[in-house]
Amino acid sequence: MTTEALVNQIKKKQSFLCIGLDVDLDKIPSYLLQEEDPIFAFNKAIIDATHHLCVSYKPNTAFYEAYGLKGWKSLEKTIKYLNKNYPEIYTIADAKRGDIGNTSTMYAKAFFEDLAFDSVTVAPYMGKDSVEPFLAFKNKHTIMLALTSNQGAFDFQTKDVEGKELYKMVLETSKSWVNSENLMYVVGATKAEYFKEIRSIVPNSFLLVPGVGAQGGNLQDVCKYGLNKDIGLLINSSRGIIYASKDAGFANSAAFKAEELQKQMAEILSK
């Protein structure tokens, strides 16, 4: 999907919500466990109930790999279902991959070609030649970790490197990589004040923002500093939406939570 198509969808739906499909069998309604593929059954119900309120879904691959071959099959079924029934939806494989050049190309093929996601998250530690193989794919985005929302972000990401924090160096350096226009960045929402400085480095890039809701970030603050002329934000919520309730009405409860966020977003966009 092109960035333009994503922006158009956001404007049409008045939403820049991304719903994280981090499905844990211990947390879904127990009656679903009788289904042949409980993870897919759960995802399908959530997607059918919320697709008009969000612009993107983001399965985190860890939650599928934990169930082995069965889990990978659920992931495949989920992305196929999305691409077939809701082709306007922007899909993100939250995989945080990254390896030496030829190996990163294999990961890119896995997520962009075999599974046909629109984007994949990657880790920056191995540098340019671990990310550029992803960037070579046309109309696909590579979403690189910059500043994450967990406590461990302060171990290395915010440390001073040659006069600036490491995550700022990561942002700046990546702008010189081949096809860097295909980059987006993960920026945690736990500290909204960071967005101001980040926007001075990457004014035009989309930022994928986890940590609104369960992890404590505030939507208003993030938007105040993070929005740009193309909106430029995808706000992710996972547990706060998909586990809104554990009974037979779980999909409606999820839609209710998604709508709360969508309405806040519509209001922000109207200003």
Next chain:
Amino acid sequence: MTTEALVNQIKKKQSFLCIGLDVDLDKIPSYLLQEEDPIFAFNKAIIDATHHLCVSYKPNTAFYEAYGLKGWKSLEKTIKYLNKNYPEIYTIADAKRGDIGNTSTMYAKAFFEDLAFDSVTVAPYMGKDSVEPFLAFKNKHTIMLALTSNQGAFDFQTKDVEGKELYKMVLETSKSWVNSENLMYVVGATKAEYFKEIRSIVPNSFLLVPGVGAQGGNLQDVCKYGLNKDIGLLINSSRGIIYASKDAGFANSAAFKAEELQKQMAEILSK
């Protein structure tokens, strides 16, 4: 597997060789493509021909994920075959994973429980709470990227952070993490002189060393600075061994290449 069992195996086999199972269907003998599972058929032949010369196999997950569900099945068959037939072998899932706490636990379950690998590689960018969930698994090792062997290593890993290179800060910081005795580190072999300083930071840890062979590292130099009282090195070779030939004798050719390295290792250990 315990570290002690790994060391015992190294001493017995007089080898600290790890063979990387990075299987690319474009590079294996073409007649294998008629097999029901060409990747597994290739791996089985390589393993049967080389298991007495090495102590470890390291499938890189990218090469399996690139083939989707089929690829994940080949990975599962490969690790099951190894655990059943060669239980003394130390297995490494080269996956370079890492995510926020509860998500890293899911990855750890995927590789330590579902697939039953002895170890998994992880990326350090997200810090302590992205790695400690892996370290909580008993008799399993977590192999963290420190200094990689690619050109991109110089983008961030060797940059000066508060007076020392980032990879050294990563090594030092990780020593304070809970269950850090379960850590090993990836250290690229392209610059053997780095090993001296790395050994001053982590004298007792095992180092997984890619880049000997195809990526240009030199075994003698690495051993000069990298060996410790428990040997403490796993030297990986992938393409140089598994793609030694493309004809019907490919497994024997691989064994021949593996034996060349094993003999050099035996000579080094005898000194």
